[in-house]
Amino acid sequence: xxxxxxxxxxxxxxxxxxxxxxxxxxxxxxxxxxxxxxxxxxxxxxxxxxxxxxxxxxxxxxxxxxxxxxxxxxxxxxxxxxxxxxxxxxxxxxxxxxxxxxxxxxxxxxxxxxxxxxxxxxxxxxxxxxxxxxxxxxxxxxxxxxxxxxxxxxxxxxxxxxxxxxxxxxxxxxxxxxxxxxxxxxxxxxxxxxxxxxxxxxxxxxxxxxxxxxxxxxxxxxxxxxxxxxxxxxxxxxxxxxxxxxxxxxxxxxxxxxxxxxxxxxxxxxxxxxxxxxxxxxxxxxxxxxxxxxxxxxxxxxxxxxxxxxxxxxxxxxxxxxxxxxxxxxxxxxxxxxxxxxxxxxxxxxxxxxxxxxxxxxxxxxxxxxxxxxxxxxxxxxxxxxxxxxxxxxxxxxxxxxxxxxxxxxxxxxxxxxxxxxxxxxxxxxxxxxxxxxxxxxxxxxxxxxxxxxxxxxxxxxxxxxxxxxxxxxxxxxxxxxxxxxxxxxxxxxxxxxxxxxxxxxxxxxxxxxxxxxxxxxxxxxxxxxxxxxxxxxxxxxxxxxxxxxxxxxxxxxxxxxxxxxxxxxxxxxxxxxxxxxxxxxxxxxxxxxxxxxxxxxxxxxxxxxxxxxxxxxxxxxxxxxxxxxxxxxxxxxxxxxxxxxxxxxxxxxxxxxxxxxxxxxxxxxxxxxxxxxxxxxxxxxxxxxxxxxxx
Numbered sequence: 001x002x003x004x005x006x007x008x009x010x011x012x013x014x015x016x017x018x019x020x021x022x023x024x025x026x027x028x029x030x031x032x033x034x035x036x037x038x039x040x041x042x043x044x045x046x047x048x049x050x051x052x053x054x055x056x057x058x059x060x061x062x063x064x065x066x067x068x069x070x071x072x073x074x075x076x077x078x079x080x081x082x083x084x085x086x087x088x089x090x091x092x093x094x095x096x097x098x099x100x101x102x103x104x105x106x107x108x109x110x111x112x113x114x115x116x117x118x119x120x121x122x123x124x125x126x127x128x129x130x131x132x133x134x135x136x137x138x139x140x141x142x143x144x145x146x147x148x149x150x151x152x153x154x155x156x157x158x159x160x161x162x163x164x165x166x167x168x169x170x171x172x173x174x175x176x177x178x179x180x181x182x183x184x185x186x187x188x189x190x191x192x193x194x195x196x197x198x199x200x201x202x203x204x205x206x207x208x209x210x211x212x213x214x215x216x217x218x219x220x221x222x223x224x225x226x227x228x229x230x231x232x233x234x235x236x237x238x239x240x241x242x243x244x245x246x247x248x249x250x251x252x253x254x255x256x257x258x259x260x261x262x263x264x265x266x267x268x269x270x271x272x273x274x275x276x277x278x279x280x281x282x283x284x285x286x287x288x289x290x291x292x293x294x295x296x297x298x299x300x301x302x303x304x305x306x307x308x309x310x311x312x313x314x315x316x317x318x319x320x321x322x323x324x325x326x327x328x329x330x331x332x333x334x335x336x337x338x339x340x341x342x343x344x345x346x347x348x349x350x351x352x353x354x355x356x357x358x359x360x361x362x363x364x365x366x367x368x369x370x371x372x373x374x375x376x377x378x379x380x381x382x383x384x385x386x387x388x389x390x391x392x393x394x395x396x397x398x399x400x401x402x403x404x405x406x407x408x409x410x411x412x413x414x415x416x417x418x419x420x421x422x423x424x425x426x427x428x429x430x431x432x433x434x435x436x437x438x439x440x441x442x443x444x445x446x447x448x449x450x451x452x453x454x455x456x457x458x459x460x461x462x463x464x465x466x467x468x469x470x471x472x473x474x475x476x477x478x479x480x481x482x483x484x485x486x487x488x489x490x491x492x493x494x495x496x497x498x499x500x501x502x503x504x505x506x507x508x509x510x511x512x513x514x515x516x517x518x519x520x521x522x523x524x525x526x527x528x529x530x531x532x533x534x535x536x537x538x539x540x541x542x543x544x545x546x547x548x549x550x551x552x553x554x555x556x557x558x559x560x561x562x563x564x565x566x567x568x569x570x571x572x573x574x575x576x577x578x579x580x581x582x583x584x585x586x587x588x589x590x591x592x593x594x595x596x597x598x599x600x601x602x603x604x605x606x607x608x609x610x611x612x613x614x615x616x617x618x619x620x621x622x623x624x625x626x627x628x629x630x631x632x633x634x635x636x637x638x639x640x641x642x643x644x645x646x647x648x649x650x651x652x653x654x655x656x657x658x659x660x661x662x663x664x665x666x667x668x669x670x671x672x673x674x675x676x677x678x679x680x681x682x683x684x685x686x687x688x689x690x691x692x693x694x695x696x
Contacts, residue, residue: 067248067263069095069232074118074125080213082177082202084116084127092116095263098236099250102243103539103546103579109245111209113155113236117265121272123217128155130175130236132209139239139626140175141655143690146193147178151581151625153239155212158184158256160231161223162313162394165260165432166460167355168231169221173201175210176658179693183355186434187460187471188258189498194344194351197221198278201693218271218312219278222393225312232265239626242546242579253469253500260432260462276309280348305349314393319349322376322385334667334680336645338599339523345372353392356401357424359438360456361473362494362507366529369454369477370422371521374444375405383444384408386417397428399436407444418446420519432460438477443518449482450518464497471496477517485514487560490522492529501538507531513560527565530556549575567592581624589616593641602671602678607641614639629654643673661688 072092079086094116098109112131117124130153132138139152149156149172160168170191172180179201182191197220203212223230235246235256246256248263282305287298304320335341342365345351350372359369376385386408392401403422409415420442428434435457443450454477464470476491492509513526536550551572557565567590574586592613599607615638622632631652638644647669654662666683 066261067095067097068266069093069115069117069263071117071119071124071265071267071269073269074120074123076120078118078125080125080200080202080215082204082211082213084129084211084213088118089116089127092118095234095247098234098245098247100243101235101246101250101252103241104541105252106250109236110241110243111238111245113234113245115234115247117232119268121269122219122274123215124159124268126157126214126216127211128214128234129206129211130155130209132238135205135207135209137240138175138205138210140178141626141628141658142174142178142661143176143658143693144178144661144688145693146180146196147174148625149174149178149180150237151239152237153210154180154237156180156235156237156256157214158231158233158235158259158262159216159221159265160184160259160262161221161227163224163227163229163231163259163264164394164397164428165231165258166428166434167394167399168257168259168262169195169197170257171197171199171201171214171216173203173212173214175203175205175212177201177203177693183351184257184259186355186358187361187432187458188255188260190255191257192351192354194346195354196348196351219273219276219309222315223271223312224394226270228266228268228270230265230268231259231262233259233262239581242581251467251500253467253498254462258462258469271312273309273312278307280305280307307352310391310393313395314391315352317349317352317390319385319388319390322347322349322388334669334682336601336640336669338593342521342523343373347372349388349390350375350403352390353401356392356394356399356426357403357422357438359424359436359454360475360492361458361471362492362496362505362531363475363509364507365521366509366524367477367490367492367511368521369438369452369517370424370440370519372403374519374521375420376407378410378413378444381410381413383410383414399426399428399434400424414445416446418442418444420444422519432462434458434460440517440519443481445518447481447483447518449480451481452477452479452517452520454478469496469498471498477515479515479517479520481516481518484516487512488514488516490515501536503533503535503537505531505533510560524557526560528558528560528562530558544578544580545576546579547577549577551575563594564592565594581626583620583622585618585620587616587618587620589618590614591616601641601673602680605671605673605676605678607673607675612641614641616640616645623652625653628656640671641673642675643671645669645671645673659690661690662686663688 070093075088094114096114098113100107100109114129116127141152152174154172154174156172158168158170166186168184170182181197182193183195184191199216199220201212201214203210233248233256237244249261254261282303285300287296289296303322306318308316310316333341357370376383386406388405390403401424405420407418409417423439426434426436437455440452456475458471458473460471462469472495474493478489480488490511494507496505509529511525511527515522515525533553537547539547553570556567559565569590571588577583594611595609597609601607616636617638618636620634623630634649636647649667651665663686669680671678
């Protein structure tokens with residue numbers, strides 16, 4: 001690895017120089033710009049609509065002090081068996097004041113939940129007892145790691161080790177012992193389950209319910225040194241009642257991942273990271289016969305990931321010979337659009353610190369300035385990663401990250417070794433907001449002169465008009481490369497009101513004709529994109545329907561002169577969730593496309609240029625995942641360009657025993673167009689042997 005660094009020092013060090021320069025310039029400019037700026041709570045009104053929204057948020061009344069839980073001392077002989085039989089559990093403080101967010105907001109929990117926390121210099125242990133009057137009614141069928149637990153009984157723990165209200169980790173466990181973990185995305189509206197930490201959990205069934213013990217080594221997470229109070233929250237799901245109970249902020253419109261609304265874990269000790277070194281070796285191998293007359297092609301690839309803590313809040317990582325074999329294969333999907341599909345990153349090296357590298361508000365999959373799957377993958381072909389280094393962390397209110405990667409050449413794909421780098425700096429502002437910058441250099445194909453730079457700002461509050469969520473963000477990007485045209489910029493904004501009963505948003509993006517970031521993902525350039533969402537989600541206190549979702553989400557794409565290119569109006573007059581956990585949905589979706597060149601929608605089926613407008617419909621029904629066999633069936637039907645198209649989709653699983661899960665999925669498209677017929681079929685099954693949460 002050292003040889004790689006010194007073989008091309010002028011290139012490999014570029015991202016770190018960029019990150020350093022960004023950091024220094026950024027802090028100086030930030031200090032100059034904000035030293036006399038008062039927080040939004042003290043700003044006076046202006047005529048600007050955004051400013052009015054921010055002032056409305058700032059005028060909210062002060063919140064009560066969050067609830068707190070004091071940590072007990074962790075003895076050296078505790079056993080993680082899920083039973084909480086050690087005497088120390090009875091001698092420490094506990095929390096039991098859980099309130100419902102569903103189905104009756106603010107009502108006392110229907111069953112008792114007790115949580116206690118112990119800690120020493122190396123780890124935190126959380127003990128949970130979930131009482132249940134009818135233990136036979138507990139719903140728990142998952143065993144594997146990172147199973148989606150939302151449709152079964154489970155307990156979800158959130159910790160915010162920086163107490164900044166913007167970041168944190170999620171740890172969840174069900175009565176069978178399946179574990180789920182994730183890193184919280186900026187703003188706290190969601191989490192990223194592709195992050196995998198090193199931690200352990202054990203559960204036990206009791207005559208009065210179930211219990212769990214969770215041990216989290218402090219080496220697994222980043223935290224602010226010297227901080228003895230962390231954000232902390234607990235949420236329990238009781239599946240048979242469709243009930244969610246929460247400790248801090250049991251309000252429907254707050255997500256459990258919004259750490260700004262969490263309680264406080266107090267009395268934490270000074271932690272000791274020890275050496276702080278994690279080594280993760282891997283070996284992948286395989287073989288195959290590519291054609292009838294060919295011989296066997298063999299493949300053997302060792303790889304290595306190394307993580308080193310540079311203090312409690314900074315992580316340095318290195319990877320050698322990394323490839324995609326360490327992750328699950330991407331699910332095959334059909335594509336009837338003119339634009340490439342998006343597949344998420346799953347490699348461990350790149351996922352670490354993903355919350356720091358995320359950029360802008362409302363970009364979605366339309367503009368991603370740093371998309372790590374560009375590294376090691378070109379046009380669907382794997383390109384060997386020679387080696388790479390990464391640093392990410394938080395110092396004070398500043399978040400930073402840097403990546404440097406070298407890849408090998410590959411015949412008929414990339415003719416030369418390439419080097420790429422990324423630098424990201426983000427500064428926390430006020431209570432929940434942030435501002436930042438990003439830069440990248442290098443190109444996966446080795447094209448010279450590749451670079452990208454950009455800045456983003458997001459104002460976020462969970463106190464708009466007292467207790468509502470509001471986000472307002474703006475961003476801008478510019479890129480360059482030898483031979484790239486002059487219109488190589490992109491910018492946009494979003495105003496988002498993401499609340500439980502009413503959820504509204506407006507997003508705008510302008511993507512230049514020549515905007516093509518080498519290490520980014522932009523499926524569609526030379527376009528202006530408008531997205532509007534207005535959703536109303538009332539709950540019913542009686543009857544079989546628990547919640548109804550009325551959705552209206554129009555999107556419009558125009559060229560840079562304002563002439564329409566595409567539109568889609570998603571409308572859901574029926575989207576019902578039943579108290580049983582089953583659901584039904586009906587959609588009517590007007591669609592329009594203006595083609596300026598022929599579009600081959602399938603092999604040999606070409607749609608001629610012109611303007612096309614049609615209407616699609618969807619019927620969908622899904623059974624509750626608490627059932628031993630559950631499934632979801634979807635039928636899209638109606639017109640499609642100058643013909644008709646039927647799309648049938650099905651997914652589901654059969655859980656005959658906790659040890660065995662059979663998953664199945666499929667899609668069949670049948671189109672009848674003026675240019676010909678198309679038929680596409682994709683089907684898949686997967687047998688999971690769930691020996692334990694650590695091995696499946």
